[in-house]
Amino acid sequence: MSIPSPATPPDLYGRTRPDRFLSSLDRFASWYIPLATRKGARRPRTRDDRPRELTVAARREVADDVVSLRLTAADGRMLPRWQPGAHLDLRLPSGRLRQYSLCGDPADRHAYRIAVRLLPDGDGGSAEVHAELTEGRRVGVAGPRNAFPFAGDDRVLLLAGGIGITPVLPMAYEAARRGLDFTLVHTGRTRASLPFADEVGRLARRRTGRVVVRTDDEHGVPDAAGLLSLAPEGAAVYACGPAPMLDALQRAFPASGASALHFERFSAAPVVDGKPFTLRLRDGRELAVPADRSALDVLRDAEPATPYSCRQGFCGVCRVRVLAGSVEHRDRRLTDARRTAGDMLVCVSRAQEGACLELDV
Missing domain, CATH: 2.40.30.10 (Translation factors)
Structure with missing residues (x-):
């Protein structure tokens, strides 16, 4: 015994015939989807509009x-x-x-x-x-x-030494725009040496008590503990300035009431826990890297054209290929895959004491 096929149900408009638009759409999908998803199909390119x-x-x-x-x-x-x-x-x-x-x-x-x-x-x-x-x-x-992101913490102390105002000034504008509990301190040798003093002054007039300008000739060299005391309890500190200022802030930070210290340096940080090791170049030269110098510094002595930029391990400009030897990676740029492939940022990364790194340089 055969069972008769059920009648085609009516569509939303009560019609029993197939919807022509949906039928066409179904035919197009049955052709296009396999074509677009097949192995090796070209993907649309992501357009990069960034100017060069x-x-x-x-x-x-x-x-x-x-x-x-x-x-x-x-x-x-x-x-x-x-x-x-x-x-x-x-x-x-x-x-x-x-x-x-x-x-x-x-x-x-x-x-x-x-x-x-x-x-x-x-x-x-x-x-x-x-x-x-x-x-x-x-x-x-x-x-x-x-590499120095501003998280927009509810309470913030912004410390700028001289030209260090450059990344900090936009943070101050952002803190003011968000209505955060913030204090901005700009220090320098003299008022004439302070960049954007006019803008800092306008911000001070709009945000009374939130902006402090201290110069060595008027107030003496600032004390790190004194600067940190200006932070609201539990505030995050963002600092940019010369190395002595940042080093002093790091030493004084544990005794302060601040919750976090974020900073950006103008120049390379001092080598910490460094051990002497050796670099071997393609031409056979061996270069001794002392415990207190970076591989980049030693390379530039031998090859002045060695490229570099940040000297802090995040830009990647000084990357070299290591042909042999184990690298002590200290950068904030390379992925695990790049490290495994033999890449090294010579501005911060090192080797174990007495080891030799053979470079493709």
Whole structure:
């Protein structure tokens, strides 16, 4: 005995015939889905709209030996978003790669602002910025990237030493915008040496009691414990400034009432728990790395053109390939896969005492 097929049920409109649109959609899906999901099918490319080059739209002196640059896209397009604490990589005309904190308004999508202090005894990057990056000049860029993120804690103490105001000033604006319980302290040798003193002054007038300016010639060299005492109980501390200031803050922090200390250095941190080891180059030269120096410093003595930038283990510019030897990785950049493949950031990473690392250099 056969069982008759049931009649086609009516659709939502009471029709018994198939819906032509849905039938067409079903036929298209049956053709397209297998095609789009088959092995080897091309995936849509993710478009990267980040500009590779920016133009110096404006330049001004913001303190003794400090120049501020406003950088824009040549076609006027909006720039990628960034958060307080972010930095921009600049490829200078000489080929040097240097990183500078973004110190403008994150809400301004049409321009990035950086500030650079001239260091007469530096390695030439700051001098090149001051001499070469005039208005209208184009400069290669990458980023922004953030290795000093601002978490927006409810209670915050912001400490800036001199040019260290560059990553901290956007944090202060963000804290004010969010209504956080914050204090900003800007220190320096003299008032004339403090970058963006006009902006800090305006912030002080709007946020009475929240902004403190201390200069060595007027108030004496600040004491780290005294600076930390300005933090609200349980506050997070964000600090940027010269190495002696940051080292003093680290020593004084355990006795303070602050809950966390976040900081960014201008230069390489001192080597901690370093042991002497050896580098062997492709040409057979062996270079001794003392306990208190980095592999990068020793390499640059032998090969001055060795590339580098941050000297703190997060930008990746100084990466080299290790052909033999076990690396003591101390960076904050390389993935486990890259380390396993033999990559090493010579600005911070080392080897065990007496070991030899053979480099593809």
